[in-house]
Structures are given as C-alpha cells and as structure tokens.
Amino acid sequence: MSATLTELPELPELSDEPVYIEHPAERKPTESKPALKQWNLLDRRWLLIGAAILVAGGGWYVYASGASGHAGEAGKSAASGERDPQPVGKASLGFVAKDAKGASSGRVATVPVEVVQRSGILRLTGSLIADERSSVASNTSGIAAEVRVDRGSIVRKNDVLVQIDPTDAKNKLAEGQAMLEELKARLGLDGDLSKFVPENQPEVRLAKASADLAASNLQRAREMFAKKVISTEAYDQTKTEYELATQRYRQSLLLIRQAFQACQTASVKLAILEKAVADTTIRAPFDGWVAEKLVSVGEQISSGMQATKVVTLVRVDPLRLALTVPQQNIGCIQPGQAVRFRVDSFPERTFEATVRFIAPVVTNDTRSMVVEAVVPNPDGALRPGLFATAELLLSQKGTEFFVPVTAVQKMGEVAKVFVVRDGIAREQVVALGDADQGKVAIRSGLTGKEVVVARPERIRDGDAVR
Helix, strand or coil, rough: CCCCCCCCCCCCCCCCCCCCCCCCCCCCEEEEEEHHHHHHHHHHHHHHHHHHHHHHHHHHHHHHHHHHHHHHHHHHHHHHHCCCCCCCCCCCCCCCCCCCCCCCCCCCCHHHHHHHEEEEEEEEEEEEEEEEEEEEEECCEEEEEEECCCCCCCCCCCEEEEEECCCCHHHHHHHHHHHHHHHHHHHHHCHHHHHHCCCCCCHHHHHHHHHHHHHHEEEEHHHHHHHHCCCCHHHHHHHHHHHHHHHHHHHHHHHHHHHHHHHHHHHHHHHHHHHHHHHHHEEEEEEEEEEEEECCCCCCECCCHHHHHHEEEEEEEEEEEEEEEEEEHHHHHHCCCCEEEECCCCCCCCEEEEEEEECCCCCCCCCCEEEEEEEEECCCCCCCCEEEEEEEEEEEEEEEEEEEEHHHHHEEEEEEEEEECEEEEEEEEEEEEECCCCCCEEEEEECCCEECCCCCCCCCCCEEEE
C-alpha cells in the first residue's frame, strides 16, 4: 500500500505589519480591534500545517506496516516449506493462485491405461430357477396315514412321500376281483380272456345243434310236400320249428357275447381299483428336494379338480439361469454360448452356465427377451431364487481398459481419475466396471492412450506432474 503526500499550499510571507481582516457582519465604523484579528489569522495557519503533517505521517506508517507484514509471512512460509496461498500484492478473488510449477514438489507416480483384447462381453442380470418344480398332488381321496418327508428332504424318483390309508381302496378292489371271478366262472374261463370263443360255450353249441336239426327236418318236409306225401299243415309246422331253433341259436350266442363283455368290463374296473390302491401311496415324480410340506398325518386329502397338494418338489441339479436380454442385443444370443455369473451368497466364486433355451418372442412391456442357461449344480450350493449378475461371452472380440484401483477416486456415485496431459493433471470422470486383482475396468471416459496418476490423494486439477 502506498500513501500520497498532500502538497501544502504556499503561505504568504509573514511580516511585522499587522494584517486586518474585516467581516462585514462585524464591521463597526466607530470601533476596531487589531490585536485580536492578528491572533485569529496565525491560529488558522498553524492548524492547517499540523493537519498536513498528520496525514503524511499516517500514510507512511500504513505503507511500512503492510510491507513488513508481508515480508514476515513470506519468510515463515519459506522456512516451513509451505506454499504461499496468496502472492503479495495480488487481490483475492475467491480462489487460490497457483504458480507455474504446481503444488507437488516431488515426483508423482503415473501408470498407462492397460488395454486388454478379449472376447466381447454382454453384462446381464437374472435369477436362478429350478429345472423342475412340481406341486405333488394326490390322485385319490383318503386320510393321510403317514408323511415320510419334511422341508429340505432329498428324495429320489419313486420314493414314498405320503401314505394314504388304503383300507377302503383295498376293500373295493376285493369286491371287483370277486365279481370278475364270478363272470369267468359263468363263461367257464380260467385264464386269458383273449382266448374266449363264444361258439364253444355249451348253451351256444346246444342251440346250434337244435337249429341244425330243424334245418334238416325242413329240408325233408319240403321234398315230401312237393310229392304230396305230407299235408300243408305238417309242412308249415316243420318250417316254424326251424325258425324257432334258428332264433334260439342267435339268442344264445348274443347272451354269451354279452356275458363275455361284462367279464371284460369287470376286468377293466379291477385295474382301476388296483390303481386306486396304488395311488394311496404318493411317490416322488423325479429326483429333487422337498421345498414345502403341505399336509400332516390325519388330514383329509382330496382328489379331482380340487386335488390336495401334499408337497412341493424342486430339482436343483441342474438349475436354470433366466436372463433378461434387451431387444438391441437379441442378435448376439445363440444356443451354446458360455455364461459366467456371480451371486451375493458366494461373492468369491464364479459359476458357469451354457445357453440352452431362447424365448421366441419379445415382451411388449419391457421390450426384452428371456434366455435360459443350464447351470450344473452337483454340490447343491446354488438355490432357486438367487439373483445373479452374469457375463455372456460373445463371439466378437472387444477392447477393455483397466487402471489400478488406487488411481480411482469416488465421491458418492461419481468416479474420476487424473489424466496427465502435457505435464498437467486433468480430472476425468469415468464409468467403472468390475474390479479384479487390484485393477478396475473402465467402461467409458478413457480411450486407452492416456496416462493416469497412480495415487491422486494430494493431486488437484491443474497441478504439474513430473
């Protein structure tokens, strides 16, 4: 700060002669005071001189104090090695001025962006679902006599899950067997029904013999009637007997065939009754785990349209990974493609799957397509319902960029790195991918030709880097 000395006005030379200043308001023609007027003039001159001296001294003091203060602060900063936040003599406009060499006096570690050529990856999300899921129901009615499984039980195909009281079913089966045996005895059958011949039945053979005899008698009566040996009445009697014998044969044949059909019906009913007895034992339809047990001993179990569900069974080896693919990536999906995925339950493990089923349509609401990949699960570690983040490997090659994890700074959801351009650190916002082995993938924000600061904890945008 500098002060400007006020120039003093030239004062008239003092003389011994008194100077008289007259004021019109005080002028009195008959009275004068020379001594008083001379004193007032001298007093005003000395006041002006004193004021000028005070102004000049104050300005010099302020200037000297400012210069010495800045010099002292500069000396302290130099001694402590700290950078002067504001150069002397510059006005502060709300920012900190930097010198051309930057804030860092030492060498800053930098690393080039790593460029990796690998197969293209399509990142998707999805859920694990059971390969088979069945709500096992009963095909017959009755009381649950025994429940042999519980939640979490591992079962094999045809293992017994629930046993229904079979007493009523067995009684009906015995009744059906007795009826069938009765019909077989009526027909004289001992074994296979397919060998049954109605014409071999006794009543049929008897009726046939009577019909044959009547036919022979009619033939003789016709010859004798032609020779006028017998009367017309005798001929008509013989003819009528033939008609009666023929109809008796037909009737007996139909009755035997009807009895045989009844026997076959009884045999079919017997098979139904046998199945009803077998249905009292509810078995597992496939290998799997019991997800839910829905009945207990003593409960009434129904069949038909309102059939009671007894257990929920799922197959977990293999599993299916249902992935949602956006419509713009549908052309990249083919059966047989490899899929890598992770689940939150096992963050350190990477699982593999193979695309097997591709939906033929795109949903209208999400404009996406469902793709299912088969996941081997021999140890049963994975469970249906887990959320998965997956990478589907494409046939096209792609380029990925990687930087050290220490080179990335995050503030909330924003990630940034410091790129070195012409020796100056410049802040660059990036989008991050997956991190692995101390490196993180950069999805966007870099071209692969940059050099980044390895540890930017003390670096600010615009600092010099060497």
